[in-house]
Amino acid sequence: MKENTGKSKYVMLGMLARMPLTGYTIKKWLENEYSHFWQESYGQIYPTLKTLVAQGLAVCSDNGEHGNGRGQIVYSITEAGRKELSDWMREKPEIEKLRYEILLKISFGENTESEVLIGHLDDFIKRNEELVKDMNRYMEQITQFKDQGIDCTYSRLTALCGVHVYSAMKDWAIEARKIISEKGEL
Amino acid sequence: MKENTGKSKYVMLGMLARMPLTGYTIKKWLENEYSHFWQESYGQIYPTLKTLVAQGLAVCSDNGEHGNGRGQIVYSITEAGRKELSDWMREKPEIEKLRYEILLKISFGENTESEVLIGHLDDFIKRNEELVKDMNRYMEQITQFKDQGIDCTYSRLTALCGVHVYSAMKDWAIEARKIISEKGEL
DNA sequence: GTATCCATGTAAATGGTTACATGATTCG
DNA sequence: CGAATCATGTAACCATTTACATGGATAC
Structure with missing residues (x-):
């Protein structure tokens, strides 16, 4: 069996730490709340959940005795799983390896016309x-939960990061666009 | 042979479009100027350069007739290579898939102590x-080239993006740190 | 003469996505 | 009844890193 030393394992554990979930709902949650800084495919999710069970970090409702008549398999975290998650939380986060294709294209700008670059920037x-709008919308939603006594500080913080970063990206792109079009006019 | 449909190919072409280079110097350049938004390992670089030659997009000085007595292999772009690069420049850049481990840890914050999160944020x-300092230093260097009549607009723009984004990240982290420590004090 | 850097390379492992297959359920 | 959605899964492929092997040149 694949050892799965990557991060997917901890993403699953982190989500299961809140409540029992199916692979499918984990995917949906990731798409809705995490897509701006993390993503997983089914090809990662289902095998990872199985290894979690194999490693005693989660348990699953066996296919058959499920709740609502579907073929759902609900996974729940174990104490060992919580321990594993908590250990990982203490580890220094790895430095992110970014790959911004747009920056690559800008940096090779001399190989095309300004109009092409400006199009990409637009x-x-x-x-x-x-994205900034999405993040703000999301933060508003969360504020409503807060009024109902549910603490969403941490989710709010990740959205706040999105607001900061995407605004910065936008500002940069506007400035870059201006510089490139002025250069083109000479 | 591996088809190499990824981006590495275009990174190599973009660098070779400026001047003939060895695999080793490509790696050094990437480390110095591109590391904040792109990175490649030797395991990518050398095989990619070979497929470039196989596809007629580059030519290489055969090992033996090299310049300075080392085992260097200097690669140069061909006309077909320039065409390939220019076509790629027009393609819409892919949406970047980010994976910020620190955001993952913040979002799972309830599974550890505030001090741990604050440590990561610090x-x-x-x-x-x-990184902001690095980018500013790099932009200053570039300004000197500019005084010598060398146009570095595009390189400058990528560094400028770094300044924007890293400042935003820093601001966010300071704000997040404050929110988490206030929360811990309750 | 030895440590460091220049320089090239590859095999194996890892990580991750894509494309496909399957079938139940719900909604119109 | 047909389309969309819920739900699980896997095999093949692609991309990328890591660890290793090799050896010449330069600096101290």
Whole structure:
């Protein structure tokens, strides 16, 4: 069996630490709340959940005795799983390895026309504006939960990071666009 | 032979478009100027350069007739290579898939003590401050080239993006740190 | 003469996505 | 009844890193 030394394992544990979930709902949660800084495919999720069970870090409702008549398999974290998660939380986060294709294209800018670069930047500006809106919308939603006594400080913080970063990206792109178009006019 | 449909190919082409280079110097350049938004390992670079030659996108000085007595292999871009690069420049950049481990840990914050999170954030703040300094230093260097009549607009723009993003990250982390420590005091 | 850097390379392992297969359930 | 969605899964492929092997050149 694959050892799975990557991070997916801890993502699953972190989500299961809140409540029991199916692989499918984990995927949906990731898409809704985590997509701006993390993503996993089913090809990662289902095998990882199985190794979690094999390692005693989670247990699953056996396929058959499930709740609502579907083929669902609900996973729950074990005490060993909580311990594993808590140990990982203490480890220094790895330095992220970024790959911004747009920066690559900008840095090789002399190999195309300014219009091409400006087109890419316009798309980028639009996308980042959308993302800032998404983050703000998400933070508003969370504020409502807060009024109901549910503490969402940590989720709010990740969205706040999105607001900061995407705004910065947008500002940069606007500035870059200006510099490139002025250069093109000479 | 591996088809190499990834981006490494275009990174190599983009660098070779400026001047002929060896695999080793490509790696050094990437480390110095590109590390904040792109990175490649030797395990990618050398095989990719070979496929570039196989596809007629680059040519290499055969091992033996080299310049300075070392075992260097100097690669140069061909016209077909320039065409390939220019076509790629027009393609819409892919949406970047980010994986910020620190955000994962913050979002799972309830599974550890505030002090742990604050420790991670302090490291993160320090690192981003360093990065902002690096970017500014790099932009100053570039300004000197500019005075000598060399146009480095595009390189400057990528560094400028770094300044924007790392400052935003730092600001976020300071704010997050404050929110988490206030929460811990209750 | 030895440590460091220059320089090239590859095999194996790891990490991750894509494309596909399957079938139940719900909604219109 | 047909489409969308819920739900699980896997095999093949692709991308990437790591660890290793090799040896010449330069600096001290």
